[in-house]
Amino acid sequence: MTMDFWARMExxxxxxxxxxxxxVGPxxxxxxxxxxxRADIxxxxxxxxxxxxxxxxQDDEGRPHLAVTLEDDPGRDLGEARLPGHRFFYTAEEVVPVVEEETAAGDRPVRVxxxxxGNIFLGDDGFGVEVVRRLTQSRPPELPAGVDVVDFGIRGMDLAYALQRDYAAVLFVDAAPRGERPGTLTLLEPRLSDEGGTPVETHGMDPVQVLRLARELGRIPPRVLVLCCEPSAVLRGTPDEDVLVELSAPVxxxxxxxxxxVVSVAADLVADAAGEADPDGRPGEIPEEKGSARR
Known part of the structure; x- marks a missing residue:
């Protein structure tokens, strides 16, 4: 293969x-x-x-293709994770835009x-995964429609691609050491610098790098919040550390x-976005970190 091929692929x-x-886009x-x-079964x-x-x-010759998931597919989240059988590719000539009156009027339902x-094998690092598991098992009635609750674990690339969709906001749930008492919850609205050259780690989950990668791919939601919990201990996954699959007592x-x-913040994000929709659909900018709320 020539260098031109790899240049086209990049x-x-x-x-x-x-x-x-x-x-037509995400x-x-x-x-x-x-x-x-060319139709198959x-x-x-x-x-x-x-x-x-x-x-x-786009393919290696620069021709665009649309990656789609079926709107009524119960396993649509598998398609969003780029698993076969739930994600399909079509050219622009093989689709027809669905332009409904409410969509044309700018009343598309808000999605958050x-x-x-987090890594469930690194003790308190699995905090965010456990919170999402709790929410998906019970699905509280106060959680508004249009809020997708997803366990991304350490799948940074999958999360970066998910952020390309039409989400008005994203709320990360993670464990992060900030010098607080173990178990302290802090709500942050972080700032993303303009540094480039984001390394691609398909099995890593640094939220800041994921956001940078998502921005390089095309967009990040207009609002980005992080609900983090102070861990009792920070494990790095080094060879001399034991696997720890349980959270500490305070976490x-x-x-x-x-x-x-999460239910309260998600409801606020939906309400805010419904009243402050971005008419241009431009990629969101992450504002400077604001005063955090702790519990």
Missing amino acids: RRGPGTVEVDGVP GSRVRLRPRSS FDLALAGRIAVVEAVE LVAGI RTAVDDAARM
Whole structure:
């Protein structure tokens, strides 16, 4: 393979493509109409179905392709994680934009992502995963519609791609040492610097690097918050450390309070976004860290 091939592969795909005069990109709803000349069993089954564009990608010759998941697929989250059987690729000529009156009027339902992150084998680092597990098992009635609660674990690349969707805000739930008493909950609105050259770690989860990567891919949500918990001990996963799959007592005690805070903060984010929608759909900027709320 030539260097030209690798150079083409490294080029970022366009943010949107134009279909029938309508810009189509992450979050757009489309109706599938695969070409009969290339249709396989999946194409025949999916023809006419409504899908949601997850990303605009390009092949080695620079031709754009739309990565989509089916709107009514119960395993849609698997497609968002780029697993086969739930994620499909179509050219711009094989989709029709779904432009509904409420969408054209700017009344698209607000969506917020709650992302639990951390390594469950490193003790208190699994705090965010445990909070999300608690929420997904019970799904509190106060959690508004449009709030996706997802355990990303250490899948940084999957989270970066998820942030390309039309989320108005993201709330990370994580363990982070800040010099507080173990179990202390802190709500932060962080700042993201303009440093470039983000390293790609498919099995790492540094929220700041994930946000930088997401911005390089195309967008980050307009609002970014972090609900973090002070760990009792920080494990780094070095060879001389033992695997620890349990949270410490103070961090375990904080899980229920954190779940209630997530419900409250998510409701506020939905309400704020519904009243302050970004008409241009521009990538969000992360404001400077504000005064944190502690519990």
